[in-house]
Amino acid sequence: MKIAAVEPWVEAPLRRFVDDARARLALLLHPTGQVLAQAGFTREVDVMTACALASAVHATAGELGRQVDGRAFGGLHFGGQEKQMYLAPLETSRGSYICFTVFGEDTSLGLIRIYFEELVRELAAASLEAPPAPTAALAGGFEAELNRNLAALFRPRDRWEGRGGQPPGGR
Amino acid sequence: MSASLRPVLETLTRQRGVRASLIVSEKDGLVIDSSLRFGQDGERVAALAASVYRKARLSAKAAQLGAVTFLQLDAERGRICVAGAGTDLVIVTVADPAANVGLIRMELFKALELIA
Numbered sequence: 001m002k003i004a005a006v007e008p009w010v011e012a013p014l015r016r017f018v019d020d021a022r023a024r025l026a027l028l029l030h031p032t033g034q035v036l037a038q039a040g041f042t043r044e045v046d047v048m049t050a051c052a053l054a055s056a057v058h059a060t061a062g063e064l065g066r067q068v069d070g071r072a073f074g075g076l077h078f079g080g081q082e083k084q085m086y087l088a089p090l091e092t093s094r095g096s097y098i099c100f101t102v103f104g105e106d107t108s109l110g111l112i113r114i115y116f117e118e119l120v121r122e123l124a125a126a127s128l129e130a131p132p133a134p135t136a137a138l139a140g141g142f143e144a145e146l147n148r149n150l151a152a153l154f155r156p157r158d159r160w161e162g163r164g165g166q167p168p169g170g171r
Numbered sequence: 172m173s174a175s176l177r178p179v180l181e182t183l184t185r186q187r188g189v190r191a192s193l194i195v196s197e198k199d200g201l202v203i204d205s206s207l208r209f210g211q212d213g214e215r216v217a218a219l220a221a222s223v224y225r226k227a228r229l230s231a232k233a234a235q236l237g238a239v240t241f242l243q244l245d246a247e248r249g250r251i252c253v254a255g256a257g258t259d260l261v262i263v264t265v266a267d268p269a270a271n272v273g274l275i276r277m278e279l280f281k282a283l284e285l286i287a
Contacts, residue, residue, distance in 0.1 A: 107222070108198065108199050108200035108201075108218060108221060108222060108225075109199045109200060109201060110195075110196075110199055110200025110201050110214065110217055110218030110221060110222075111200055111218045111219070111222055113214070113218070114214065114215055114218050114219075
């Protein structure tokens with residue numbers, strides 16, 4: 001599965017998570033909706049949409065949790081007929097993130113949760129050794145940041161590959 | 172439901188060498204109820220045992236061997252036994268390598284009848 005990360009320190013833990021848990025899609029994003037890494041997506045518009053929706057669902061569930069339980073809920077699971085999703089927050093020394101995972105019938109919620117716990121541990125450890133973040137997660141130029149991250153995940157070559165075309169000047 | 176399942180699990184965990192007994196959803200790999208000795212990670216065992224059992228069941232079906240009723244996994248430091256009765260629920264036990272599997276198997280089938 002193709003994995004792309006804006007910051008290299010998240011790539012190896014995310015790859016292990018996706019491989020071990022047999023997830024079909026995974027996104028690592030800031031609670032603001034800014035993407036940090038993705039696995040399995042082929043179009044940037046899908047990443048953008050998924051990030052916006054995941055961020056909104058996380059915010060809604062968090063607020064519901066605070067009202068019902070006095071604190072934000074830890075994780076959220078939705079089950080469809082063939083696919084399911086698991087959305088959960090995680091903390092690192094570089095800040096809070098959300099992991100959005102889509103999985104099918106070849107794995108289970110139990111396995112996803114177990115490997116998610118390992119992802120949390122691995123990211124927490126990797127974040128300690130990672131170089132300082134280039135910019136704050138929620139900088140003033142949010143849209144510019146979003147576009148920069150999407151551009152890093154989906155370089156022009158990927159789009160041509162996806163459409164069966166050739167990049168300018170050939171390869 | 173949980174109150175009626177607990178005695179079934181406690182009977183299993185009282186068997187010599189048994190460290191944990193769990194009733195698990197095969198589809199989700201989540202614990203329905205459990206009786207664990209100190210130090211056992213129920214959620215991890217449940218998810219992995221349910222996954223192995225599910226794969227065994229699908230493999231047996233693909234090989235036209237019929238339904239899987241009992242699965243035993245022997246490892247260096249313990250063994251996992253799983254029994255299912257064709258529903259989503261399976262019963263999982265984690266035992267020492269020296270535990271009496273015949274007895275565990277018999278108790279698992281008794282327990283299956285009780286929870287069916």
